[in-house]
Amino acid sequence: MRERVEAILDKVRPMLQSDGGDVELVDITDSGVVQVRLTGACKGCPMSQMTLRNGIERIVLKEIPEVKAVEAV
Template sequence: MREKVEQVLDKVRPYLQRDGGNVELVDVTDDGVVTVRLTGACKGCPMSQVTLKNAVEKTILKELPEIHSVRAA
């Protein structure tokens, strides 16, 4: 499952990298919870929670229905 999540994150990364940020996969649990860490410019950005929800979480949940939630580390 970790590999599948990484593949989905690879689709989101160019969007984040345009603004000097990135996303790192921290963990994927057996019950479908993904933990990620925003890095670079995204780390301290006041909009980071919006980015997490609207870009990262939305994409993961759309592409991997077996994932139930995405949270920040």
Template sequence: MKDKVLAVLDEVRPMLQRDGGDVEFVELSDDNTVYVRLRGACGSCPGAMMTLKGGIERLMKERIPEIKSVESVQ
């Protein structure tokens, strides 16, 4: 499951990097919650939650239906 999560993050990473940001995998919990850290421009962007929930989480759940949610950590 972790390999699938990393593959999805690798898929979205180029879009984030174009805007000066990045996403770092932190943890996959037992209840299938993915924890990530938004870095660079994404860490301080006012639209970070939209990127996280509307972009990364949406794609993650689409590709891996078992994923419960994607949450950002500091």
């Protein structure tokens, strides 16, 4: 599953990088929670939670039904 999540993050990465940010996969828990770290401009951005929920999480949940949630760590 890790490779599938990485492939999806690679799809959203250009959007984040165009604003000076990025995302990295930290872990996938046994309960199906994908843990990511927002970096660069995304790290302190007030819109980062919206980016996480409406962008990254929405796409990951759609593409990989086994994933239950995406959270920033």
